[in-house]
Amino acid sequence: MKLVYCCTALLLFILTHRVCLGGNILVLPIEGSHWINMDILLQALHSRGHNLTILRSDKSWYVKENSSYYQSKTFSVEKSSVNESFMTKLLFEMVDYERGALPIMNFLHLTVGMFGTFLEIQNSFGEFTTAILDDENLKNSHFDVLLSDPCWGGGAILAKHLNLPLVYNVRWLIAGEAHLSIAPSPLSYIPITGSGHTDKMTFIQRVYNMILHLITEIQKNLVIKVVYQKLCEKYLGPDCDYNQLMIDADIYLMRSDFVFEYPRPTMPNVVYMGGFQCKPAKALPQHLEDFVQGSGDHGFIIMSLGTFVSEFPSDLTEMIAAAFAKLPLKVIWKYKGERPTTLGNNTLLVDWMPQNDLLGHPKVKLFVAHGGTNGLQEAIYHGVPVVGLPLFFDQYDNLLRLKDRGAAKILSLATVDKDDNFLKAVEEVLTESSYRENMQRLSRLHRDQPIAPLDNALFWIEFVMRHKGAAHLKAESYRMPWYSYHSVDVVLFLTGAVLLLLVTAVVFIRCLCSTLCKRKVKRD
Template identity: 50%
Template sequence: MGGVTVASALLLVATASLLTSSGVQAGKILVFPVDGSHWVNMNLLIQSLHARGHEVTVVRSATSWYIKESAPHYRSITVALPSAIIIEQEDFFVSFVVKMLAIHKEGATLSGFVKFYWEMLGTLSKIHQQASMLAVEMFENKTLMQSIRDTQYDVVLLDPGLPVGVLVAHELKLPTVFNARWVTSGEGHFVVAPSPTSYVPTSGYAISDKMNFGQRVKNTFQYVINMCIDKFIVCPHYDRLVDRYFGPDVNFYELLQGADIWLMRVDFVFEFPRPTMPNIAYIGGFQSKPTQPLSSELEEFVQSSGEHGFILMSLGTLVNGLPEEITSEIAAAFAQIPQKVIWRHAMKQPPKNLGNNTLLVKWMPQNDLLGHPKIRAFVAHGGTNGIYEAMYHGVPIIGMPLLFDQFENVLRMEERGAAKGVDATRLTRHSFLEAIQEVLHNPSYATNMKRLSALHRDKPMHPLETALYWIEFVMRHKGASHLRTESYRMPWYAFHSVDVACCLVAVLLTLTAVVVASIRFLCLRLCGRRKTKKE
């Protein structure tokens, strides 16, 4: 595959699968993606679906950052919103990281807790309020909606992180497939599958599945917080739309839970074991792929590392930089190691204390560098895309979580002995250097990651093929309702069997009352006889 690009290789794989699959017919797919790093995953699915002959239409806002209006593998519907969704603004995550790092630096204090949730909840509400307007703009545009109906789509593929597509799919009466890990209330399993807080870590609480009593209390408390945030901060924006366009008989949360298939970006080599459901297909690491040759400039730099090899550092697609006081400490630590360093650094000013062994780049072929024989470690923020790529290639991680689920992701790799986490708010050149040297010189990190890589690769079907199969399954059968539990239609008291418990308690109390009354009656009667005899 020397001269073949990565995209071409993926298209060849998808085309070969098309020729060998049975009963696959070209269909029409309406896609509602989420911008940023989520788009990287969705775009790969779209490319593969296009290669199999399907016609794909992507709904995007006019201010989308990553999602382009024109592309060879999809056509687009561009919707102008009253105001741009803030996550589509490239500088948003830089400023948001700075705010959150400052709050985390205060530590576990009451003021820090209040500031964290005040900042997070305000931002979260604004994001969903802006995103919900996409549905308003579409529903109010009768010409657009009629055009979409006339196209006669077969399925709606969407990312439920911003679940506007769920409302449109309901209006069009189309089956839905989720490309998901996150939904409005956190990790997707908590919406669709049983999630006992006794051993299933809750979104927002970085803990393993082996919890003591205190941790289980905190885990349950975090679960309640997540449910309250979802009910009172996020869902009201969509509930108002449901009431406005569908009436009181339709419930937004039931629409969210009623997806035909959940393509869950999870692999249990990485995730902790937990209950699941028959309409969940696991595609964790579906973006992983073999490496391609590096450019001559990068290859020359990598080869100059000699026997020491090189370290890769990237903070993903959404975070373009760290505060200067952190980057200068990182640069100083890198300058003290014999390894070469390739650092994705998109800020205009280079960090202070930069050593001659460090190469700054605005973009890099991350997958190809992670698969290079001279790679020694990966310094990452803990995004799932980067973790799965590192796991696929067997590269140990130095994790520097900054936002959202990154803390939980790094912890999962630490629990498996394949990563070492560092706290960005307390990072010094000495602490960072110690973390690097531990991962480089303790062979257990590399050994454990190689073991995870072997487990991750050992599958009967590549996760990308699994995703494509289930999308086409839904298209062929007009849905997958036979795999979907009816639990989401049940009221909470029926789902948790509160009514059954109350009935059993009532029966037990009735029986107890009858027994007590009978005994009392017999005792009174016996006492009455004795009194009569004495008289």
């Protein structure tokens, strides 16, 4: 009996200690695939005893109001730019443009022509941020930390408004890759997203890289001026500089690692958690297991174009379906559009699929993907080679990192339907063993870590909660104006000093020469 009492007391002690360690976490997420990976962090935090409060819009597409592991606070907004119909329309426009435009026109369309759309999205989130900041009940609540995705820029303002430590679940900081705003980033070997370059660039590519960086910076600063600086001045005072506020997070949980990303300088408060969403495969639902087992020794292919893409132009889907029908393998294709007439008996269309579990199945041979970070990290984790069909945003650049390492083949929308290019690419990756070998090598590198990426991320979130921030990890560069950071003022001062010395020396020599000449004249 004493043993039972002792065990019960020990269990109560453990549970009480766990509850005591739990904190209150405020979360400002964004939609689509960004919410999917944020949700994984939230479930893990909940399992460790933390209380989660999610801020969401009443027009939210992915973030549900009711959940077993978080409570939500919903804010009413007039409209939301980011929804399924908007993304489908955007996709079709970009596909049509890329298939019909010259490369230079496509570049201008993506960098300049799309700015209005990008600004519309940010304005929509600015309205949502205003609704949050106007809520007095939220200001009177007690939270230990704010967890935010800074692809939309309201998190930094909210953290300052509530006086909370700030942790970013990040890869993009509004318009650009987050490293560019906080870490030394030599453009000679760090390719700007959208450039389509590796870290080994020719002179012309470096020129292009610089131009694209300047365009990106102009876009980011325009968005900040139009949307977020106004919010700063309204809620934090006229002296608040959003550019400085934006980068002043305590911890950057970076959704990449140096198996996937090119090596580059970094900072003390950047924590790499690339592949944190990856995990060993679970058993498939019975209908999918029966389907893939029917592939025999050939194995199967999976195809998914990501969270945002529910359908595709009909001529492309007909071409893809016809190509799959010629293969001896089974195919599982995530697709919600109209059923292609050329679909073969070997292809199964599904609205949803357990992508991680399929990629971890022993019979999987190939992943046909759009190039989203989540999917590619899962492919790396499970060692599955990729045929890439990038659609927009960072997808081409993501796939390029795998292609550069010999683990992927990339097709463009402009040429995918010509000369059986799609079928040839699939067959090449299936038959050439180097693709699988290279991807499995990346998988071994990714898995060989002292601590799992998810556990590392959780540690640093809780670290910030325990210590009320991580100010000791923030470099002074975060608070320096650009001219001080790049020592422009020092260079100008030293240049002026040298010029002053030279002018003084010249004047002195001229005076000396003049005096000597006068003495000579007097003697004569």
